[in-house]
Amino acid sequence: MTRLRGFVGVGHASGAWILDPCSAIPPPISDNAQVPHSTRAAAVRLVAFFVAGMRLATLAQMAPSLLAAMPALPRVDHPWLTGASWILATVMLVAVAALTVVTRRPPAVPYAVLDVAVAVALLVVGLWTVPVELRTGTWVGFQLGYALCVSCGLSAVRSRWLWMFLLASLAIAEVVYIAPTVSDLTDLTLAVSTCLTLLVLGPLAWFGCQTIVRIGTEADEARRYAAAAAKAEEERRARLAIHNGTAMMRLLVETDAADGNGALRSQAEVELNRMRAYLSGQTPPPVGDATNLAAVVTAVGAEFDDLPITVVADLAQDVSLTRDLADDLAAALRSLLLNVRQHAQAGRVVLHAAEDEDGAGWEVTLHDDGIGFDTAATELGVGLREVVVEQLARSSVEVRISSIRDLGTTVTLTQASGVEVS
Amino acid sequence: MTTTPEPRFSHVDDATAMRASLSLLLPALTFVSSHGSVEDLLASSPEADVVILDLHLANTGQPDASQGTAAIRRIVEAGYRVCIYSQEERRFVLAACLAAGATGVVSKAASLAEAEAAFRAVAADEPVIPPGITGLIEVLVRRRSITVLSPRQREVLAHRARGLTYAEMSRTMYLSESTLRGYWMELAQLVSEYLRETSPGDIEHALGLRPGDLLDLWPG
Numbered sequence: 001m002t003r004l005r006g007f008v009g010v011g012h013a014s015g016a017w018i019l020d021p022c023s024a025i026p027p028p029i030s031d032n033a034q035v036p037h038s039t040r041a042a043a044v045r046l047v048a049f050f051v052a053g054m055r056l057a058t059l060a061q062m063a064p065s066l067l068a069a070m071p072a073l074p075r076v077d078h079p080w081l082t083g084a085s086w087i088l089a090t091v092m093l094v095a096v097a098a099l100t101v102v103t104r105r106p107p108a109v110p111y112a113v114l115d116v117a118v119a120v121a122l123l124v125v126g127l128w129t130v131p132v133e134l135r136t137g138t139w140v141g142f143q144l145g146y147a148l149c150v151s152c153g154l155s156a157v158r159s160r161w162l163w164m165f166l167l168a169s170l171a172i173a174e175v176v177y178i179a180p181t182v183s184d185l186t187d188l189t190l191a192v193s194t195c196l197t198l199l200v201l202g203p204l205a206w207f208g209c210q211t212i213v214r215i216g217t218e219a220d221e222a223r224r225y226a227a228a229a230a231k232a233e234e235e236r237r238a239r240l241a242i243h244n245g246t247a248m249m250r251l252l253v254e255t256d257a258a259d260g261n262g263a264l265r266s267q268a269e270v271e272l273n274r275m276r277a278y279l280s281g282q283t284p285p286p287v288g289d290a291t292n293l294a295a296v297v298t299a300v301g302a303e304f305d306d307l308p309i310t311v312v313a314d315l316a317q318d319v320s321l322t323r324d325l326a327d328d329l330a331a332a333l334r335s336l337l338l339n340v341r342q343h344a345q346a347g348r349v350v351l352h353a354a355e356d357e358d359g360a361g362w363e364v365t366l367h368d369d370g371i372g373f374d375t376a377a378t379e380l381g382v383g384l385r386e387v388v389v390e391q392l393a394r395s396s397v398e399v400r401i402s403s404i405r406d407l408g409t410t411v412t413l414t415q416a417s418g419v420e421v422s
Numbered sequence: 423m424t425t426t427p428e429p430r431f432s433h434v435d436d437a438t439a440m441r442a443s444l445s446l447l448l449p450a451l452t453f454v455s456s457h458g459s460v461e462d463l464l465a466s467s468p469e470a471d472v473v474i475l476d477l478h479l480a481n482t483g484q485p486d487a488s489q490g491t492a493a494i495r496r497i498v499e500a501g502y503r504v505c506i507y508s509q510e511e512r513r514f515v516l517a518a519c520l521a522a523g524a525t526g527v528v529s530k531a532a533s534l535a536e537a538e539a540a541f542r543a544v545a546a547d548e549p550v551i552p553p554g555i556t557g558l559i560e561v562l563v564r565r566r567s568i569t570v571l572s573p574r575q576r577e578v579l580a581h582r583a584r585g586l587t588y589a590e591m592s593r594t595m596y597l598s599e600s601t602l603r604g605y606w607m608e609l610a611q612l613v614s615e616y617l618r619e620t621s622p623g624d625i626e627h628a629l630g631l632r633p634g635d636l637l638d639l640w641p642g
Contacts, residue, residue, distance in 0.1 A: 310585070314629075315561060315564060347535075348532075348536070348553075350584055350585025352585070354560070365584040365585075367584050367586060407587060407589050407590055408590065410584070
């Protein structure tokens, strides 16, 4: 006897299946799937605004010193170099901020590399353009603040190694830039603190941005999964609502029984109500009042009195079912008996229900002596898969199908001992 | 080499058409006589192994004819095996027939092949009990009213109550069909004895029926 995971019909030489639909989860979502209202996109925008904000804040902090520095250019040692440094830094700050705001993404990897290269160049050039005493603690020596701003804007660099290289380049350039300022222990601690600012805040910004984007990505995945699950559930409900109805219609069309067979008409009416309830978004009305296992089984058996059916439910008199389980069980038995009616060519059908000897669980068996089928080679149809296996699994009812060609088929529905169904 | 003699059947039914047609519909069986009443059967004393008996024999032409469990008892006491062949579907009535000594119960709704197989089984002294009655026996066993069955016999009973054939049981229980048939015959024998020897009141109690529910049905 083979226990199946999922719904693919792989059986065993003994001709029996145990079906467990618990693995019926939506398939994984591909990376290319389009998700409306993407949280990841929102997270990327947030990171972009953070980067742009850093650039503009740096520019704002540089502005007073810039206004003071421009008139003083003729008096410095390298006026052209100094002016070019200020202009280049300003252009880069504005350009990258504008690019980031327009694209709503942090600077891509080439821009990030260029940004770091410019920052390193400004630090190196600063050796000539910024007096030693102005390199720390002032915005005349804007290079340190600029480098810090750049180090916080590398979130688009996914490669850890590239990011570490860029950060190390900035740190080394900083060390070179501020090394001449160190003349005693106090200067050394100040220089170390300055370097550590870049080495702490840069990684912090990078990890923070990466984490925000990852959370957004995971939120999108969760949303996709929920959407796929909801879609699968809706399709399942649709199949559940219309399967037995279509089978009934087929019988009515094929057998000319609509005029004379009251049982068929009654069943058709039940299924019609179920389909109407589905289309109107309402809960299907209960088919009968019975929630006692024996009564449910007996009532369903009576609907199929055109079959050579014997209902044996003496041992199920003391089993009470929940309303939902009673309805699901009745629908499942109807689906199974419709199968018998349509395919089995049975001379005898026995529907048996019994409580376990310890009184904790129960078992319903439907046996027919019809033509049987090869369980190893036959994939389950919608009725067996959705209406019987999957729907009953929601109430922890296990379905086992055993069939032998030319001898018959037995379907066993078992609710195991100790299962609590709310 | 000895060959098993072909079983001989006698048919009792008040319906003329049934009496005339059954032997034609089942040409493989050897019918030695047919009768409209049990009284006529017993008066003729045919050389038959099995009497195929309809349950309802009284009609306007023979209002006093024996029928039901009384008829079964008379035929069994005359030395015949009895197989009920009736449209009766009430389980307690059919169970009463077994209590009265019938070896098998076959519905007239059964296919001819199924009926023939059942008649032959009765001829071989193999009880033929429909699933509905087997279900009642299950209840008696579950409620400890019948306590003499072995675990294997109980297992066979459970499968039979669910309608499984010997071939199907053989695959799940890993026993030969003949072994399973043996279990079933022993089991049916024990149950028949229980039904014959137990009072209707005790059976009513075991089945959860009201006092007197079986009184009119059960053989006295």
